[in-house]
């Protein structure tokens with residue numbers, strides 16, 4: 001199998017300037033490989049560094065040391081730990097998707113426009129992007145009355161389902177999921193599972209963080225546990 005992403009000795013230390021240069025370890029010594037079409041699940045105690053790993057891959061955080069070797073379609077083999085910002089922006093638009101538990105959204109953008117945006121970015125025309133976005137909003141059971149409103153006032157679960165619809169509307173090469181079922185009911189979890197299975201079939205590699213172990217076990221191929229700062233594969 002081809003490795004799509006290989007993480008090696010990844011470390012992130014936060015330097016707290018406002019607290020006398022205090023250093024907080026986000027994660028350290030992290031290593032794993034994900035192959036094309038594989039889904040890796042990461043579990044572990046709260047505060048153990050799971051989100052930090054995902055955010056280093058997406059480059060929300062700049063890693064302090066280590067490597068994140070990623071086989072890009074457009075750029076070839078890249079180290080995401082030190083790729084130029086411009087390359088990272090292109091990679092985020094074209095290849096790597098990210099779903100967080102929290103919605104960060106442009107003001108004055110409707111739910112429909114929010115889901116259409118990445119589709120337009122990847123070159124779909126307006127009509128196709130709109131149709132696809134409507135399909136995804138319906139798939140994630142977002143009430144049609146909400147589609148043309150601003151998501152600021154959506155409930156927690158609606159915001160998460162909107163995030164999922166946006167990230168899962170296009171076929172990313174790599175999809176990062178930070179607690180994708182955190183505030184969802186059982187029916188909504190089923191719709192997430194269906195879309196995960198579609199993406200798997202079409203070759204998307206996924207890395208997901210979960211507290212919901214039953215859901216995780218129903219979708220992932222391999223599981224890692226982050227404990228006492230060490231990431232170990234659970235056999």
Ligand SMILES: Nc1ncnc2c1ncn2[C@@H]1O[C@H](COP(=O)(O)OP(=O)(O)OP(=O)(O)O)[C@@H](O)[C@H]1O
Nearest residue numbers: 014024025026044045046047048049050051052053
């Ligand atoms: N931007 C930041 N600045 C300073 N410290 C941070 C920052 N982000 C994370 N940390 C710290 O890094 C550690 C790991 O945080 P992280 O969010 O990765 O944990 P987690 O395992 O995802 O937790 P949870 O399961 O509660 O979401 C924590 O101690 C946290 O306080």
